[in-house]
Amino acid sequence: MGELKKEVDELSGVETTGHEWDGLKELNNPLPKWWLYIFYASIVWSIGYWIVMPSWPLVSSYTAGVIGYSQREVATREFDTAMAERAETGSKLLEASLDEIRSTPELLEFAMASGSAAFADNCAPCHGTGATGFVGYPNLQDDVWIWGGTMDDIAQTISYGVRSEHEDTRFGEMMAFGRDEILNKEEIAAVANYVAANLAGSTPEEGADLALGETVYVDNCAACHGDEGLGSPELGAPNLTSPNYLYGNSVEAIEAQVYSPRHGVMPPWIDRLGETTVKSLAVYVHSLGGGQ
Amino acid sequence: MKTNADPTAQLDEDTWFVSAEKVYPQAVKGRFRTIKWAILFVTLGIYYFLPFVRWDRGAGAPDQAVLIDFEARRAYFFFIEIWPQEVYYLTGLLVIAAVALFLMNAVAGRVWCGYLCPQTVWTDLFMKVERFFEGDRRDRINLDKEPWTGTKIARKTGKHTVWLLIAWWTGGAWVLYFADAPTLVYELATGQASLIVYGWIAILTFTTYSLAGHMREQVCTYMCPWPRIQAALTDEYALNVTYRADRGEPRGHLKENKKRLEEGLPAGDCIDCHQCVAVCPTGVDIRKGSQLECIQCGLCIDACDNIMTKVGKPTGLIAYDTDINMDRREQGLDPIYRFVRPRTIIYVGIIVIAAGIMLYTLINRQMMDLSVVHDRNPLYVTQNEGVVRNGYTLRLLNKESSAQDFTLMVRSQDGNFRAEVVGADTNSDGSITLEVGADRTRQVRALVFSEPNATLPVSSALDFVLTNNETGESVLITDFFRTAEHTTQ
Numbered sequence: 001m002g003e004l005k006k007e008v009d010e011l012s013g014v015e016t017t018g019h020e021w022d023g024l025k026e027l028n029n030p031l032p033k034w035w036l037y038i039f040y041a042s043i044v045w046s047i048g049y050w051i052v053m054p055s056w057p058l059v060s061s062y063t064a065g066v067i068g069y070s071q072r073e074v075a076t077r078e079f080d081t082a083m084a085e086r087a088e089t090g091s092k093l094l095e096a097s098l099d100e101i102r103s104t105p106e107l108l109e110f111a112m113a114s115g116s117a118a119f120a121d122n123c124a125p126c127h128g129t130g131a132t133g134f135v136g137y138p139n140l141q142d143d144v145w146i147w148g149g150t151m152d153d154i155a156q157t158i159s160y161g162v163r164s165e166h167e168d169t170r171f172g173e174m175m176a177f178g179r180d181e182i183l184n185k186e187e188i189a190a191v192a193n194y195v196a197a198n199l200a201g202s203t204p205e206e207g208a209d210l211a212l213g214e215t216v217y218v219d220n221c222a223a224c225h226g227d228e229g230l231g232s233p234e235l236g237a238p239n240l241t242s243p244n245y246l247y248g249n250s251v252e253a254i255e256a257q258v259y260s261p262r263h264g265v266m267p268p269w270i271d272r273l274g275e276t277t278v279k280s281l282a283v284y285v286h287s288l289g290g291g292q
Numbered sequence: 293m294k295t296n297a298d299p300t301a302q303l304d305e306d307t308w309f310v311s312a313e314k315v316y317p318q319a320v321k322g323r324f325r326t327i328k329w330a331i332l333f334v335t336l337g338i339y340y341f342l343p344f345v346r347w348d349r350g351a352g353a354p355d356q357a358v359l360i361d362f363e364a365r366r367a368y369f370f371f372i373e374i375w376p377q378e379v380y381y382l383t384g385l386l387v388i389a390a391v392a393l394f395l396m397n398a399v400a401g402r403v404w405c406g407y408l409c410p411q412t413v414w415t416d417l418f419m420k421v422e423r424f425f426e427g428d429r430r431d432r433i434n435l436d437k438e439p440w441t442g443t444k445i446a447r448k449t450g451k452h453t454v455w456l457l458i459a460w461w462t463g464g465a466w467v468l469y470f471a472d473a474p475t476l477v478y479e480l481a482t483g484q485a486s487l488i489v490y491g492w493i494a495i496l497t498f499t500t501y502s503l504a505g506h507m508r509e510q511v512c513t514y515m516c517p518w519p520r521i522q523a524a525l526t527d528e529y530a531l532n533v534t535y536r537a538d539r540g541e542p543r544g545h546l547k548e549n550k551k552r553l554e555e556g557l558p559a560g561d562c563i564d565c566h567q568c569v570a571v572c573p574t575g576v577d578i579r580k581g582s583q584l585e586c587i588q589c590g591l592c593i594d595a596c597d598n599i600m601t602k603v604g605k606p607t608g609l610i611a612y613d614t615d616i617n618m619d620r621r622e623q624g625l626d627p628i629y630r631f632v633r634p635r636t637i638i639y640v641g642i643i644v645i646a647a648g649i650m651l652y653t654l655i656n657r658q659m660m661d662l663s664v665v666h667d668r669n670p671l672y673v674t675q676n677e678g679v680v681r682n683g684y685t686l687r688l689l690n691k692e693s694s695a696q697d698f699t700l701m702v703r704s705q706d707g708n709f710r711a712e713v714v715g716a717d718t719n720s721d722g723s724i725t726l727e728v729g730a731d732r733t734r735q736v737r738a739l740v741f742s743e744p745n746a747t748l749p750v751s752s753a754l755d756f757v758l759t760n761n762e763t764g765e766s767v768l769i770t771d772f773f774r775t776a777e778h779t780t781q
């Protein structure tokens with residue numbers, strides 16, 4: 001290196017560093033020293049940073065730093081601030097009736113935003129992110145409501161659940177007509193075909209005894225589901241004239257439900273979410289479009 | 293390259309790094325110096341006092357002419373008001389700024405660096421302060437060599453104090469663009485302003501003081517990317533500060549060259565007085581040709597013209613000149629100037645187009661807007677009685693400074709649809725009246741229903757028309773109405 005260092009590039013008159021790549025030589029146009037000092041200052045800064053801020057990982061913890069900065073604390077503080085900011089509108093929501101919330105743009109906007117977030121966190125796992133439900137989990141978008149589709153009905157269902165452990169729960173169970181031997185196989189097949197053909201709008205099996213089905217229906221089903229099959233929200237008896245059956249509207253599905261009905265459970269949410277959120281959810285779910 | 297630095301300073305040849313040599317620029321009077329002072333007064337005057345200019349926008353709106361209100365998410369520039377949705381104006385401004393720099397470069401080289409760059413303007417101001425306290429070039433060199441006496445301490449303290457005051461005012465003026473200026477000045481004076489404000493003032497005080505007071509030409513040479521970009525942007529037709537070597541060489545002292553002429557030897561006009569070097573704020577020798585450090589401020593032209601006048605020779609030995617004319621003079625041809633050429637035409641064209649688009653959108657800027665987002669899940673819902681329903685999220689924007697009533701109408705050529713907005717009543721003609729508060733947006737959920745068992749295409753074009761009841765201004769957004777495949781016939 002020593003002797004190469006003196007080498008001077010002919011064209012530019014600048015000394016070279018002695019580094020050469022495929023015949024190209026690097027000129028030595030030195031940087032000012034303050035560049036170097038800034039680099040040293042950055043190193044000193046980083047040492048200061050280790051001391052002041054959380055930095056080094058230890059086996060089960062980390063060095064906390066002398067000012068005790070914690071991102072979790074910052075996040076908690078921001079969360080508390082946000083909650084405090086929301087508290088004012090939240091308390092208005094608590095006082096207002098569901099109809100008042102709906103007709104006050106400020107409260108409606110708040111309820112919709114908070115309801116939409118709460119729905120995604122708590123309801124979407126069963127009812128779907130688009131609230132369209134699954135087999136056994138009601139579709140909240142359509143205008144078919146087992147337990148009623150007014151905002152108050154929805155708020156009550158959300159609050160106390162269906163067949164839940166809460167004392168105010170909505171409760172209704174269909175008899176197990178087949179399993180408990182109230183009806184025989186032929187009668188069940190007949191009534192399933194009758195419901196499919198006359199109420200659900202699906203295709204009955206060929207040669208089904210629809211007359212027997214009607215008799216069975218009038219004797220056993222009409223008490224809850226109504227003569228016209230329109231159901232009864234008070235009892236939680238589904239409307240059988242809607243094509244949107246909770247467990248499907250094919251003859252097999254109806255037969256299975258009549259033989260040994262499945263009874264889904266919705267948990268009560270009031271203790272977990274609080275009244276403000278439940279109200280927001282009721283307004284939100286109602287506003288999806290199917291509300292009554 | 294530095295030749296006007298302290299001549300006794302030693303270059304450390306054995307390291308990869310060198311000490312930055314301190315430049316002691318000498319004061320100079322002349323045409324370009326006057327232009328630079330004028331620009332300094334105008335630009336700094338605007339910067340320091342613009343926040344105090346008032347502009348009446350009516351009740352409820354800020355009355356500051358230029359204001360960037362981050363909290364309310366609005367930017368104001370005299371009669372222009374920008375919402376966050378309209379930051380594309382900023383894109384337009386940046387496009388124009390960039391191309392204007394290219395154009396400047398194609399016409400007159402680094403004229404931005406020499407006259408308009410904040411670094412240059414503030415450095416000029418700081419140098420003026422330095423001369424006031426420490427004297428001109430020679431006095432400053434001597435003062436720096438002197439031992440620390442009472443006078444030296446007094447002069448240096450005076451200089452740094454005034455520098456810091458200017459720097460502090462620079463930071464202070466900056467924050468005034470982001471809040472109501474008189475209010476903020478009062479808050480700052482009474483210590484009520486937020487810590488962020490003081491922090492910003494501190495940061496800008498530090499950067500102004502260190503960049504304009506201490507770093508100066510080091511910023512241009514080592515930190516700024518623009519000199520590198522400009523090296524690629526200049527061409528043979530661009531005016532650059534040029535030493536006319538054809539006229540100046542061979543250089544020699546006045547008497548020496550006179551003698552050479554008498555002996556019949558060639559002698560140039562350059563008397564090698566080094567005045568061009570002494571006044572240079574970046575410490576280069578322009579006679580070595582165009583170089584990276586040169587910011588093209590023209591002060592060496594002033595210095596050289598003064599000397600040429602004194603020795604009775606024509607001025608313009610150093611002047612704004614082009615490469616092509618240097619060559620032509622050597623060949624005995626007349627100089628040519630061509631500012632209208634494809635490059636400049638294209639740059640002007642881009643500026644005109646960008647400015648035209650901005651002006652058009654600005655003139656046609658609506659005081660209201662509507663956005664329509666169709667539900668993604670579900671796309672449609674089939675209700676009882678064969679009614680198909682689609683859900684939409686609408687956002688209404690009211691840019692007026694008072695609350696406005698709007699009428700929403702939904703229509704389609706494919707069939708009759710009925711619209712509802714959650715929480716609002718539908719009028720007898722099927723329209724919906726919605727109020728939006730002053731200078732704000734309102735989001736609502738809209739539901740659109742088909743007629744029972746209607747025959748509809750899978751997707752129908754659906755128009756949302758929003759009209760301001762008072763002004764009649766209206767916006768049309770076309771979205772779609774979706775049905776199940778099987779309803780098509």
